[in-house]
Amino acid sequence: MGALRLDxxxxxxxxxxxxxxxxxxxxxxxxxxxxFGFNGQEKDNEIYGEGNSYTxxxxxxxPRIGRRWNTDPYSGKYAWQSPYVAFNNNPIYFKDPAGLEGxxxxxxxxxxxxxxxxxxxxxxxxxxxxxxPDPMSTLSDDDKKNPATIVLYVDNVESLDKMLGELRNTYGxxxxxxxxxxxxxxxxxxxxxxxxKITQASQLDFLKDDLSDNSIxxxxxxxxxxxxxxxxxxxxxxxxxxxxxxxxxxxxxxxSANPDEEIESDPGIFSSRTSKNFIPGQLNKGKxxxxxxxxxxxxxxxxxxxxxxxxxxxxxxxxxxxxxxLTSQFDKIAIQDKGTISVEPPGTYK
Numbered sequence: 286m287g288a289l290r291l292d293x294x295x296x297x298x299x300x301x302x303x304x305x306x307x308x309x310x311x312x313x314x315x316x317x318x319x320x321f322g323f324n325g326q327e328k329d330n331e332i333y334g335e336g337n338s339y340t341x342x343x344x345x346x347x348p349r350i351g352r353r354w355n356t357d358p359y360s361g362k363y364a365w366q367s368p369y370v371a372f373n374n375n376p377i378y379f380k381d382p383a384g385l386e387g388x389x390x391x392x393x394x395x396x397x398x399x400x401x402x403x404x405x406x407x408x409x410x411x412x413x414x415x416x417x418p419d420p421m422s423t424l425s426d427d428d429k430k431n432p433a434t435i436v437l438y439v440d441n442v443e444s445l446d447k448m449l450g451e452l453r454n455t456y457g458x459x460x461x462x463x464x465x466x467x468x469x470x471x472x473x474x475x476x477x478x479x480x481x482k483i484t485q486a487s488q489l490d491f492l493k494d495d496l497s498d499n500s501i502x503x504x505x506x507x508x509x510x511x512x513x514x515x516x517x518x519x520x521x522x523x524x525x526x527x528x529x530x531x532x533x534x535x536x537x538x539x540x541s542a543n544p545d546e547e548i549e550s551d552p553g554i555f556s557s558r559t560s561k562n563f564i565p566g567q568l569n570k571g572k573x574x575x576x577x578x579x580x581x582x583x584x585x586x587x588x589x590x591x592x593x594x595x596x597x598x599x600x601x602x603x604x605x606x607x608x609x610x611l612t613s614q615f616d617k618i619a620i621q622d623k624g625t626i627s628v629e630p631p632g633t634y635k
Contacts, residue, residue: 323339324341324376324382326339326382326384333347336348337349341382341383341384342384343355343357343385346384351371351374353371356368356369357369357370357384357385362386373386394451399452399456401432403432404458405460405497406460407434407606407607408463408464409434409464410464410465410466410478411437411466431605433605435452440479442478442479443481444479445479445491446495449492460496460500461497462501462502462607463496464503464505464602466505468506468507469507469509469534469538470508470514471511471566472514472557472561474508474509474511489523493528501532502523502529503533505534505538506533506534506538508534508562508566509533509534510535511533511562511574513565516535517533518620521593521620523576524578524581528581530576530578530583532608534548535566535572535596536566536567536571537552538550544603545601545602547601548600548601549571572597572598573597573600574594574595575594575595575596577590577592578592579592583595593617593618596617597610597612598610598611599612
């Protein structure tokens with residue numbers, strides 16, 4: 286068998302040009318010709334034709350099947366999916382500029398229709414880690430586009446702080462209620478803002494400059510208001526540091542709750558039966574811890590509650606981002622010096 290003549294190869298592969306010595310090289314893009322395509326990666330048009338192959342630092346990607354040629358260097362981190370998966374199996378939502386793992390798109394305020402939003406905005410913060418789904422994915426577009434609310438997707442505390450600052454200083458918005466949504470822990474007080482793990486009150490000090498006079502902080506993660514894990518005590522500390530009311534769920538939180546729907550849910554199938562809050566979380570389903578700053582007060586349904594910890598029932602968030610409860614009065618939570626807890630129903634405390 287002989288080799289194909291160069292003139293035949295030129296007809297078959299016009300992007301290849303003969304050079305001295307009979308070798309073939311790829312013709313470089315001409316001036317003005319754009320080299321990049323999907324995901325901002327360089328096109329390898331000589332492999333499978335125009336737009337059918339892309340290259341990045343850690344992969345060769347075939348957009349026709351949504352798969353990579355080589356195995357993912359981080360495949361051990363995602364043992365539940367194929368090592369040839371790209372974009373965490375969701376190329377519409379995730380980005381992957383280096384070919385390593387799917388990354389959530391940054392919430393770019395400049396791309397949002399902020400002119401249609403109210404001057405005072407209630408903020409829903411979504412940031413549970415790069416591979417987690419959007420907990421608000423069940424909300425309709427109308428709910429997400431409500432003029433009184435905005436959804437921010439963040440990577441960490443720093444990105445949230447930056448966005449809130451831009452909303453105030455660049456776009457002239459006033460920050461209303463702020464709801465932080467991620468995964469909670471049934472054994473300790475913790476939740477995430479993107480990849481930043483929050484375990485103590487001082488980590489939320491960055492919110493001081495952003496909040497309005499009547500802003501409420503809603504910790505929507507599971508167990509954040511739990512009495513037995515220290516969540517209730519931490520909520521009081523946050524309230525005192527920020528000088529704002531803070532609310533946290535004592536039980537599990539439904540990731541699919543729509544506006545005006547119940548937030549609490551039953552234990553998930555992966556919930557540990559031996560965790561600190563497993564039994565208390567079931568007994569306290571529908572109960573929310575409310576932290577009022579020591580020198581502050583909370584007025585609800587014509588009742589005024591002085592600084593301290595309270596327990597409310599069946600919390601809801603309206604389409605406009607306002608907090609309300611399906612009960613008319615609140616129990617008082619007292620945490621003694623030795624950590625013992627007492628709950629006083631309405632009418633027994635002043």
